Amino acid sequence: MTAPEGNSAEYVYDARSNLLQTTMHAKAGSGLSDRTASATYDALCNVALTETDALGRVTTTAINQTTCLVTSVTGPQVGGSSPVTSFTL
Numbered sequence: 001m002t003a004p005e006g007n008s009a010e011y012v013y014d015a016r017s018n019l020l021q022t023t024m025h026a027k028a029g030s031g032l033s034d035r036t037a038s039a040t041y042d043a044l045c046n047v048a049l050t051e052t053d054a055l056g057r058v059t060t061t062a063i064n065q066t067t068c069l070v071t072s073v074t075g076p077q078v079g080g081s082s083p084v085t086s087f088t089l
Helices: none
Strands: 008-013 019-025 035-041 048-052 058-063 070-074 084-086
Touching: none
Parallel strands: none
Antiparallel strands: 008 019, 019 035, 035 048, 048 058, 058 070, 070 084
């Protein structure tokens, strides 16, 4: 998709229609760099396991392989530690 100003967005999907990569292309001549975000998915449960934002910060999701339910999410490092949110049912 290209905007009238010349900047554009490019999306990459896998065979299961999961968004694997998003690249935002800067307007030509702007001096700005392109930004890319990406994700990986569990093959069985089709859940995003890692998500990397355009600044390289990674969020990781752990799942129960039997139920495909999320058990925890670990966010990018903040102030020297990574926040973890755990889920129980």
